[in-house]
Amino acid sequence: MGHGGDVIAELTTDHREIKDLFKQFSDTRPGSEDRKRLVDVLTIELVRHFVAEEEYLYPAVRKHLKEGDALADKELAEHARVEQLLADLQQREPGDLDFDRLMVKLRTEVTAHVDDEENHLFPRRRNGVHSYVLEELGNKVRQAKKTAPTRPHPGAPSTPSTPPVNKLLAPGLGMVDRVRDYVSGRGQ
Template sequence: MGHGGDVIQELTTDHREVDDLFNQFDDAAPGSPDRKRLVDAITIELVQHSVAEEMHLYPAVREHLKGGDALADKELADHGRVERLLKNLEALDADDSVFDATVRELRDEVTGHVDDEENNLFTQLRTHVHQQVLDRLGEQVREAKKTAPTRPHPAAPSTPPANKALAPGLGLVDRARDYVTGRGQ
């Protein structure tokens, strides 16, 4: 499954890519630099994915779904927990005594979030939102990921309009830091 299509297809592709990165992490030797590199890749994918959802998907959920405010608030709370774990991992080396346990906790959080999104939220979107809206959201999400941050920023706003104003600037700074350090390359 490649990127493209409506918002559900786009985000589902992201989910499978993160699953694959977690599987690669499992296959890497404990304490190895490959594990840290893979956590960096997981972080980049999750942060860009989350920011794009927060900018475009969750406002649409609030607008188009009955009970959308509660659904969006739950998803944002999930993102907050994941982002705090990512921030913790950012400061750890692969041979740190809590590194693997923190990755397991992250994977559990992400898996629960993905299961809920794919089996609940995406089903409701497919049923209640016009295909043209889903297609437009897919394009908006793809565009947002291009300028989204690549590092966790737990204190950054997660709802519009503040997140839409700040995310591209944070993304630029993150990409500059990544370029200098070689992270994610």
């Protein structure tokens, strides 16, 4: 991921790619290794996307939008639920009984999150923030995704009071995750 444009265009394109990965998953044979590979790719993309949103989008939401704190807190809570589902999926094999059930839950959570962002948060961002700021946020989000972790870290700080900690930890966790991915062939 890394497409160009303002923050809304960037994140909306991410959403389309994530939706396509869910479709690919649905089109594969239950229990197949292709499903595990697709879950790995989906996890990588979702985690990178979430980290970028948490580092740059949600702090801007807090700063620029009325009721921004409540909106950002809601989005962060959704991220935490999805990250926990991703962590649970990473512990399962495609033939496990819980694997498909967890995927249905994940798809439901992510779809609701995407719909909420695209239908409520993004229009408010577009109307409430200068286009220059949106472009700058798009650049920052693209940069953040390059160094973001690729594995869920549900215990890592992501509360409203700790975004600076996230910005410090994400590149280090990202580097460790990418080394692990390279060695294991995950996401290839």
